Amino acid sequence: MKKENTTTYTSDFAQDVHEGLTQYPKYLSSKFIYDEKGDKLFQDIMNMPEYYLTNCEFNILKKHTSLIADYFNGEKGFDLIELGAGDGKKTKILLQHLVDKNYDFKYSPVDISQHILDDLEHSLQKKIPEVSVETLQGSYFKVLENLADYNTRKKAIMVLGSNIGNLMHDKAIEFLKNIQVAMSDEDMLFMGFDQKKNPETILNAYNDPTGITERFNKNLLVRINKELDANFDTENFKHWETYDPETGTAKSFLVSLKEQEVSINELNLNINFKAWETIHTEISQKYDDEVVEWLADEAGLKVIEFFTDDKGFYKNYIFKKK
Numbered sequence: 001m002k003k004e005n006t007t008t009y010t011s012d013f014a015q016d017v018h019e020g021l022t023q024y025p026k027y028l029s030s031k032f033i034y035d036e037k038g039d040k041l042f043q044d045i046m047n048m049p050e051y052y053l054t055n056c057e058f059n060i061l062k063k064h065t066s067l068i069a070d071y072f073n074g075e076k077g078f079d080l081i082e083l084g085a086g087d088g089k090k091t092k093i094l095l096q097h098l099v100d101k102n103y104d105f106k107y108s109p110v111d112i113s114q115h116i117l118d119d120l121e122h123s124l125q126k127k128i129p130e131v132s133v134e135t136l137q138g139s140y141f142k143v144l145e146n147l148a149d150y151n152t153r154k155k156a157i158m159v160l161g162s163n164i165g166n167l168m169h170d171k172a173i174e175f176l177k178n179i180q181v182a183m184s185d186e187d188m189l190f191m192g193f194d195q196k197k198n199p200e201t202i203l204n205a206y207n208d209p210t211g212i213t214e215r216f217n218k219n220l221l222v223r224i225n226k227e228l229d230a231n232f233d234t235e236n237f238k239h240w241e242t243y244d245p246e247t248g249t250a251k252s253f254l255v256s257l258k259e260q261e262v263s264i265n266e267l268n269l270n271i272n273f274k275a276w277e278t279i280h281t282e283i284s285q286k287y288d289d290e291v292v293e294w295l296a297d298e299a300g301l302k303v304i305e306f307f308t309d310d311k312g313f314y315k316n317y318i319f320k321k322k
Contacts, residue, residue, distance in 0.1 A: 012139075014267060017224055020279075021264075021271050027280040028220050030166055030252075031112055031139065035223050039116045041216040043087055048212060050204045053194055054090070056314035057160060061093045064307045069097055071305065071318055074154025074186060077104030081147065081155060083140050084163040085109030088120045091160065092128065099130045108150075110136045110143045140175065147182035155187040162194040162314070165285040169295065172285070176299030180321060189301065189319040193287045197313055199245045202286065206250055207241040214239035217252055217281045229265040236260055237279075248286035253278040292317055 009015040013032050020027045034042065046054040061068070072078055072094075080098075082091060088109060098105055107124075111117050117135040124131050136143050147155065157179060164172050179189055206213055217239050221232040237254040244250075256273035263270050289306075292315075296303055301319040308315045 010266070011227075013223075014228060017228060017264065018267050018269060022269075025278055025280060026271075030220075030282040032223065033216060033219050033281075034113045034116070035219070036113075036115045037222070038216065038219045039086075039113055041212060041219060044212050045208075045216060046089075048205075048208050048210070050208050052201065052205055052311075052313055053162060056309040056311065057090055057192055057316065058093070059309040060307045060314065060316050061090055063309075065093060065097045068190065068307070068316075069094065069101065069103065071188060071190070072098075072105070072154075072156040073103060076153040078154040078156050079106050079108060079150050080158060081108045081110065081136075081150065082158045082160070083110045083143070084159060084161065085111050085120060086116060086161065088123065091158070092124075095124070095128050095131050099128055105156075106132045106134060108134045108136055110138065110140070112137070112139055141178060144178045144182055147179075151184065155183065157183070157187065157189045159189070159191040160316075162192045162284070164191060165194055165287075166283055167285070168283065169285070169291075172295055173298045176295060176301060176319075180300045183321050185321055187320070188304075190316060191319065192314065192316045193292055194284070194314055195308075195312065196245070196248050196286045196288050199243050201313075202243050202250055203241060206243075206252060206282075206284065207239075211239075213241075213252075217254060220281060221254070224264065228267060231263050233260075240278075248288075248291070250284040250286065251280060252282035252284075253280055287315075289315075297322075 016029050016032060045051050072080060095107060109117060109120055114137045117137055121133050121135055124133055164175065167175055218234045221234050224230045225232050236257050238257055240253045240255050242251050256275060256277045259275050260273050261270055293303055296319055300322050302322045303317050304320055305318040306315045
């Protein structure tokens with residue numbers, strides 16, 4: 001049950017929490033998991049043996065570094081713009097190669113978390129100081145509006161980690177269209193897509209026995225408590241993961257273990273939960289070549305190349321404008 005809301009939203013986070021928890025079924029956006037604590041938890045997830053995505057993409061970038069770099073390069077050099085840069089661990093493989101081979105480029109990492117961007121810039125200054133870095137803080141959609149301003153030379157736009165998998169197909173097409181609009185005919189998009197595979201392998205990646213993924217999802221509730229003066233008890237919620245092999249959709253939920261009421265004082269809001277009611281927190285879409293080509297075609301893009309890991313679990317595709 002909600003009280004009359006008289007609060008002006010102080011942030012996108014506050015608005016998302018209000019809108020998501022007053023809907024049925026309830027949801028929260030996964031992008032807001034990534035505060036300082038969430039960033040650290042996700043780095044822990046990427047190091048889990050069950051989370052195959054990281055090692056697969058490492059394998060691709062190490063195996064095909066030189067060829068990928070050649071695709072990036074333009075006559076006047078290029079701007080390497082990475083959406084959702086995170087800690088940049090995988091990207092540093094490419095950056096080191098680009099520096100070693102004297103490519104003319106500037107690196108612009110984009111992330112919603114200023115904390116993670118500051119850490120990345122500091123790390124690059126220490127480890128690869130030759131890289132020219134310009135960080136861009138904000139959501140993908142806000143930053144994409146300004147990408148067309150990078151128009152003096154080729155743009156190589158990069159999205160690693162299958163970040164597009166956090167979007168349903170309609171939103172993924174919208175995302176790709178926004179990138180396509182910001183691209184010139186010379187520009188390219190280099191993007192990772194996790195592939196459909198044994199459903200058990202996928203479930204294990206998002207439902208680890210050590211509970212790191214559970215703490216990661218529950219960090220949304222922790223953040224609401226801290227920033228919006230709420231009283232979520234994380235022990236009253238269970239993390240639950242599902243995977244549909246037909247659609248390739250993995251979903252994460254927080255399930256209320258009992259009937260309960262939660263107050264979010266900064267929003268002047270009380271939320272009632274029934275026993276076993278859910279909050280949808282994450283989606284992680286899996287793909288095959290046909291789906292990727294369909295998404296690209298709907299967005300005015302075409303696949304011109306792809307690279308895969310030794311197991312065939314994961315692919316990085318290169319797109320250009322049609």
